[in-house]
Amino acid sequence: MAAVVVHAESTRAPGLVEQVAAVARRSITRTLRQRALLVFPLLFPLILFAINGSSLSAATKIPGFPTSSYRAFALALPFIQGALFVAVATGTDLARDIETGFFNRLALTPLRGTALLVGQLGGPLVLACIQAVVYLLVGLATGVVIVTGVGGAFVLLALAIMIAFAFASLGALMALRFGTGEAVQGIFPLLFVTVFLSSSSLPRNLIKVEWFREVATYNPVSYLIEGIRSLIITGWDAQALALGFGFAALLLLITLALAGAAMKTRLVRT
């Protein structure tokens, strides 16, 4: 009887949580093993932060500039740039699984598409957490003061991780739709453009060129940046936080829903 029970247990299909955990474990291990994937996305935004934080410090002399420290103003940017790198890393890894036929083999198992998608985002989530903590610590080490204090720092981390997770879902969506790493990397310049066509370098009300100000106003990335920035230089700004968290949640929901649909199509194709 005992042997029968053991046999029954060993052939039981794992639940959704177990499936997610198994895929996430693989994703996290792969992310942590790829040093280049960890180091470059961490370093590049910090290099830009160091350079722009000093090069643009003269901007604080513009009448109406919201802070006397450009470094504090610019600290929001590494979080967003880091999120872009997370998106590309997620998409590239997923595309590699598709290109190498790993997806085809998984399609032969009882693994659910939802578990595969959510699990694949485990590695990027870890990467997003590491990045957010490092950027915050570097900011504090370079003399930036978070005006909302310790509580604000935790809210900042939560928002930054949520943004990175939303961008990771976007990367996964691109990989599932296009199926090649080259196509995923091709969208990186486009993502980069959305960051620069936002209020990343100056507050929107201080952007002189009208069409640029309009584009920045309609660009959701502006609100992601301003949500993080408000915690650093403004204080508890409910509107900025609502817009920041709102757009991050919206991006996450839309990309996850579309990625889920794309995953179903991809698994049917295999």
Add this chain to the structure above:
Amino acid sequence: MRRFLYVARGVAWRSIHNTLVSPAILLPSIIFPLFFLVAFAGGLSRLADIPNFHYAPGYTGFQFVFVFLQSAAFGGVFTGFAVARDFDSGFARRLLLSAPRRSGIIAGYAVGALLRWTLTGTIVTIAAVIAGMNVDGTGTDLVGLLGLGILFNLVAALWGCGLAMFLRTEQAGAVIQMPVFVLLFLAPVYVPLPLLTGWIHDVARLNPATVVLEAGRGLLASSPVKVGLAFALLAAGAALLAVFARRGLASAERAG
């Protein structure tokens, strides 16, 4: 000499042909400078209102010179990527076997980089003029600015070629690109040198790219400064990096 030119012409033709027929190679080299021009000249033009910011042609012209020289440098860097790609695909090894005069390979890649930048530089200039850039410089001044761009392109191409030949893998891309990127951004990109403060001012003051950038901006404004020094620095850089690239080629020859 005839064999040198034969090899150089062949490699240059292939380089420009590959660029023109492959959108994945051509588009980034055009889009990135345009994007920088839009982002900097459009998004940061309020910086021209900072006290003591004086540049007669305006902020679009101020940023145009940076983007023009940056596109020249990146035209050379992208050629380094092409060399690395040729090693990864095995083409470069076949080229080394068949070329009657191998130093012509470096010259060919450098000419390819220049031709590629001719296209990018023209597009960036047209975009800046459409955006309302004022040009105060005379014809001679503008030829001087073009000369700076050509030399900067040559310096970056020799750097990219040399390093790609030493490393012989596409993974060298970041190593080729990053020093050029950092060198350029450690110059007075957004505001003139006197308005920079702190460590960035000290670094920018010693950065040779600052001299080239200031000379270029002076030429566009018809008030030349440090032009001779900028040309001398670029010529010295080209001479040094030509030796570096030749050694890279020798390293690739030894590797077989």
